[in-house]
Amino acid sequence: MNASARGRRAAVTLKDLAAELGIHVSTVSRVLHSDTAVARGAASKATAERVRDLAKLRGYSPDPQATSLRTRRTRAIGVIVPRLSDIVLATMYEGVEEAAAGSNHSTFVMNSHDDLEEQRRKAEIMLARRVDGLILGDVHAGSSLVDDLTKRHVPFVLMNRRYPGFPSSTCDDTGGGRLVADHLWETGHRSVAIIAGEPYASTGVDRTAGFVDRWHELGGEVPSHRVLPSRFDTEGGRRAGEELLQQVGPAPTAVFAVNDFAAIGAMGAFRAAGLVVGQDIAVVGFNDTSLAAQLPIPLTSVRSPMLEIGRAAVGMLRRVMAGEEVDSVRHTPELFVRESSASVAFARTEADVAQVQG
Amino acid sequence: MNASARGRRAAVTLKDLAAELGIHVSTVSRVLHSDTAVARGAASKATAERVRDLAKLRGYSPDPQATSLRTRRTRAIGVIVPRLSDIVLATMYEGVEEAAAGSNHSTFVMNSHDDLEEQRRKAEIMLARRVDGLILGDVHAGSSLVDDLTKRHVPFVLMNRRYPGFPSSTCDDTGGGRLVADHLWETGHRSVAIIAGEPYASTGVDRTAGFVDRWHELGGEVPSHRVLPSRFDTEGGRRAGEELLQQVGPAPTAVFAVNDFAAIGAMGAFRAAGLVVGQDIAVVGFNDTSLAAQLPIPLTSVRSPMLEIGRAAVGMLRRVMAGEEVDSVRHTPELFVRESSASVAFARTEADVAQVQG
DNA sequence: GCTCCTTACCCAATCGTTTGGGTCGGTCGT
DNA sequence: ACGACCGACCCAAACGATTGGGTAAGGAGC
Numbered sequence: 065m066n067a068s069a070r071g072r073r074a075a076v077t078l079k080d081l082a083a084e085l086g087i088h089v090s091t092v093s094r095v096l097h098s099d100t101a102v103a104r105g106a107a108s109k110a111t112a113e114r115v116r117d118l119a120k121l122r123g124y125s126p127d128p129q130a131t132s133l134r135t136r137r138t139r140a141i142g143v144i145v146p147r148l149s150d151i152v153l154a155t156m157y158e159g160v161e162e163a164a165a166g167s168n169h170s171t172f173v174m175n176s177h178d179d180l181e182e183q184r185r186k187a188e189i190m191l192a193r194r195v196d197g198l199i200l201g202d203v204h205a206g207s208s209l210v211d212d213l214t215k216r217h218v219p220f221v222l223m224n225r226r227y228p229g230f231p232s233s234t235c236d237d238t239g240g241g242r243l244v245a246d247h248l249w250e251t252g253h254r255s256v257a258i259i260a261g262e263p264y265a266s267t268g269v270d271r272t273a274g275f276v277d278r279w280h281e282l283g284g285e286v287p288s289h290r291v292l293p294s295r296f297d298t299e300g301g302r303r304a305g306e307e308l309l310q311q312v313g314p315a316p317t318a319v320f321a322v323n324d325f326a327a328i329g330a331m332g333a334f335r336a337a338g339l340v341v342g343q344d345i346a347v348v349g350f351n352d353t354s355l356a357a358q359l360p361i362p363l364t365s366v367r368s369p370m371l372e373i374g375r376a377a378v379g380m381l382r383r384v385m386a387g388e389e390v391d392s393v394r395h396t397p398e399l400f401v402r403e404s405s406a407s408v409a410f411a412r413t414e415a416d417v418a419q420v421q422g
Numbered sequence: 423m424n425a426s427a428r429g430r431r432a433a434v435t436l437k438d439l440a441a442e443l444g445i446h447v448s449t450v451s452r453v454l455h456s457d458t459a460v461a462r463g464a465a466s467k468a469t470a471e472r473v474r475d476l477a478k479l480r481g482y483s484p485d486p487q488a489t490s491l492r493t494r495r496t497r498a499i500g501v502i503v504p505r506l507s508d509i510v511l512a513t514m515y516e517g518v519e520e521a522a523a524g525s526n527h528s529t530f531v532m533n534s535h536d537d538l539e540e541q542r543r544k545a546e547i548m549l550a551r552r553v554d555g556l557i558l559g560d561v562h563a564g565s566s567l568v569d570d571l572t573k574r575h576v577p578f579v580l581m582n583r584r585y586p587g588f589p590s591s592t593c594d595d596t597g598g599g600r601l602v603a604d605h606l607w608e609t610g611h612r613s614v615a616i617i618a619g620e621p622y623a624s625t626g627v628d629r630t631a632g633f634v635d636r637w638h639e640l641g642g643e644v645p646s647h648r649v650l651p652s653r654f655d656t657e658g659g660r661r662a663g664e665e666l667l668q669q670v671g672p673a674p675t676a677v678f679a680v681n682d683f684a685a686i687g688a689m690g691a692f693r694a695a696g697l698v699v700g701q702d703i704a705v706v707g708f709n710d711t712s713l714a715a716q717l718p719i720p721l722t723s724v725r726s727p728m729l730e731i732g733r734a735a736v737g738m739l740r741r742v743m744a745g746e747e748v749d750s751v752r753h754t755p756e757l758f759v760r761e762s763s764a765s766v767a768f769a770r771t772e773a774d775v776a777q778v779q780g
Numbered sequence: 781g782c783t784c785c786t787t788a789c790c791c792a793a794t795c796g797t798t799t800g801g802g803t804c805g806g807t808c809g810t
Numbered sequence: 811a812c813g814a815c816c817g818a819c820c821c822a823a824a825c826g827a828t829t830g831g832g833t834a835a836g837g838a839g840c
Contacts, residue, residue, distance in 0.1 A: 075796095077796055089797085090797090093797065093799085094798090130795070130797045131796080132797095134796080134797045134798045135797080
C-alpha cells in the first residue's frame with residue numbers, strides 16, 4: 065500500500081534530499097535550480113557539492129507539474145498540423161521536436177484535418193493544458209483564429225503556411241514557383257498547367273502565384289482553366305490530372321503540381337491515359353520528399369527545407385514567448401531536376417498535338 | 423504587472439468561483455469534479471446548479487498541473503516511434519491521438535530514429551514528464567528496455583512491432599506474409615525474393631517468416647540469398663532491388679517488399695534496369711499506404727489497419743494502467759491486388775530467363 | 781424530549797516547488 | 811570596539827486542486 069508498491073511512485077523529491085542532508089528544502093532548490101547566479105549565496109561550495117552529488121545519486125528529477133504550478137509555465141508547446149500522415153508536416157514536426165528538446169521544451173501535436181472547427185477545438189485543448197505557446201501548421205487564409213489568439217495574448221507562430229501580419233516560418237513558396245517556371249520555360253515548354261492545391265493554404269497559392277508571375281515575365285501565359293485546385297494528396301493529384309486530360313483543346317506539355325503527392329497522383333493519371341511522363345508530358349512537384357528521387361520515374365521537385373522550417377518555428381516561438389517582436393522567415397528552396405522533366409527537346413510541337421488530337 | 427497584464431493568465435480558479443458564490447472551494451470542487459456519486463451529498467441540487475452555471479459562464483477549466491500534483495496522475499501518455507515521417511507510424515499515431523482524446527488523455531510523441539540510445543533517452547524524458555503510461559512503437563528485438571520498464575513498474579504497451587511476452591497491438595504480420603505467398607503462388611510465380619526490412623523489427627521478420635512458411639507449405643522454396651535485409655524507406659528498397667539484380671543466376675519473377683516504401687524503391691531499381699514492373703517482374707508491398715493505389719503502376723499491397731492498431735494500443739494501455747493483464751492483439755490484414763502483380767500468366771519461363779541471361 | 785440520521789456544507793492538510801524575506805554568527809573597515 | 815556587511819542558511823507563503831474528516835441544522839423515530 066505504500067507509494068512504491070502502489071505504482072512506480074518512487075520519485076525522490078527535494079524534501080527527501082533536504083531531509084537526508086539535514087538542510088532546508090529551499091536551499092536544495094536553489095542549489096539545484098539556479099544557474100550559479102542565485103546559487104552562489106544560497107549555500108557554501110561544499111554544501112552545494114553535497115547537494116548535487118546526492119541529487120545525482122538518488123536520481124532526482126524535478127516534478128514538472130509542481131514546478132509548473134508554481135512558476136506558471138509548463139515548458140510545453142502545442143503544435144497543430146493538418147495531418148501528421150502528411151510527410152511534409154511530419155518532417156517539419158521532427159524539426160520542431162528536435163529544436164524544442166534542445167531548449168528543454170516538450171511538444172504536444174494534434175491533427176486538425178484542415179477543419180476550422182477542429183483547429184479551434186484542438187487549440188482549446190492545448191490551452192487547457194496550459195502550453196506556453198502554439199505552433200500552427202494549418203492556418204487557413206482568412207481564418208479568424210489567429211486574431212482571436214492574439215486578442216487572448218496567446219504566444220504563437222505559424223509554420224508551413226503563412227498569414228499576412230503574423231510571424232511565420234515557411235518556405236519561400238513564391239520563389240519556389242518561380243524556379244519551376246524558369247525550368248519549364250528553359251526546357252522549351254509553352255503550354256503548362258498547374259495543380260494548385262487548396263485555396264485556403266498559402267503554400268499552394270504562393271507557389272502558383274510565383275509560377276504564374278514568372279511565366280508572365282518570360283512572356284508566357286497560363287489560362288485560368290489550366291490552374292486547377294486540388295487536395296494535397298495523391299488522390300487529389302490524380303483527379304486533377306484526369307480533369308486536365310479531359311479539357312478540350314491540346315493537353316499541356318508540362319504540369320506543375322504544388323506538392324509531390326499531388327504530382328505522383330497526376331503521374332498516375334497521365335500514365336493511365338497512355339502518356340509517358342518525362343517524354344509526353346513533364347511533371348514537376350514540390351517539397352522534394354524522400355520519395356521524389358526514388359520513384360520509378362524520378363520526379364523533378366523543389367526542395368523545401370522542412371526540418372529547418374520546423375526548427376526555426378521553435379526559435380521564433382521562443383522569442384515571441386519572451387515578448388519580443390519577430391519577423392517572418394522564408395526559407396530558400398532549391399530545384400532538383402530529374403527525369404520527369406529532364407529532357408529538353410521533347411516538348412510536343414503544335415503539329416504533334418494536332419495529330420494526337422485527331 | 424498583474425496576472426492578466428503579464429500574459430494571458432486570466433485563468434479562473436476554483437477559489438474564484440467559490441468566492442463569487444460564497445461557498446467553500448471544496449464544495450465547488452466536488453460539484454464540478456465528482457461524477458454524481460460523490461457530487462450527491464456534496465451540495466444541494468440548487469447549489470450544484472449554481473456552481474455549474476457559474477463555471478460555464480466564467481469558462482472555468484481546471485488547471486491540469488495542479489490536478490496532477492494532487493492526484494499523482496497526468497492524463498498524459500507518451501508515444502515513441504522510430505520516425506513520424508514514416509507514414510505508417512504517423513497514421514498509427516493518428517489513431518492513438520484520436521483514441522487518447524476520446525478518453526481525455528493527451529499524448530506526447532517523440533522520434534527515436536530506431537536508435538537504442540535514443541529510445542532510452544526519450545523514454546526517460548517522458549517519464550520525467552510523469553506520463554501515466556507509454557506506447558512504444560519502435561521496440562527492437564532483444565532490447566532490454568521493455569524489461570527495465572517492467573521492473574520499474576511503468577505501464578506500457580507495444581504498438582506496430584511486437585515483443586514476445588509483452589502486450590502489443592500489431593498487424594498480424596505473419597498472416598499478411600502468408601497472403602502474399604498465396605497470391606504470388608497462385609499467379610504462377612515460383613522464383614521469388616523478399617526485401618525483408620530491418621532484422622530488429624518484428625514487422626519485417628514476421629512478414630518474411632509468414633511468407634516463407636506458406637511458400638514452403640505450397641511446395642516452393644526461398645533460397646536464403648533471396649531474403650535481403652533492408653532499411654524501411656525507398657532508399658533501402660532501391661538498394662535491395664539493385665542488389666537482387668546483381669546476383670548471379672536468373673532474377674526472381676516476383677519480389678515481396680515488407681513495406682510499401684521499400685517496394686517503391688525496388689520498383690525504381692527495376693525500372694532503371696529496364697524491367698517493366700507488372701510485366702517482367704511482380705512487386706508486392708505491405709501496409710497499403712495511400713500511395714500504393716495511386717502510383718503510376720499501382721502497387722499490390724497488404725493493408726494493415728494502421729488507425730485501428732493505434733486506437734487499440736490506447737485501449738490496451740488504459741487497461742494496463744488500471745492494473746489489468748492484457749493480451750496482445752493482432753489485427754487482420756487484407757490483400758489488395760493491383761497492377762504491379764496483377765497479371766497471372768506473365769511469369770517468365772525458365773527458357774525466357776535463360777535467354778535474358780544470355 | 782431525546783437520540784440518531786441525513787443533508788449540506790466547511791476545514792485543513794497535502795501534492796512538490798519556488799521565492800521574497802528573514803536570522804545568526806562572524807569579518808571587515810575605521 | 812562598534813556598526814555594517816556578508817555568507818550560509820532557514821521560514822513560510824504561495825500555486826490550484828483534492829479529499830478525509832468534521833459540524834450544525836433539521837427532521838424522523840421512539
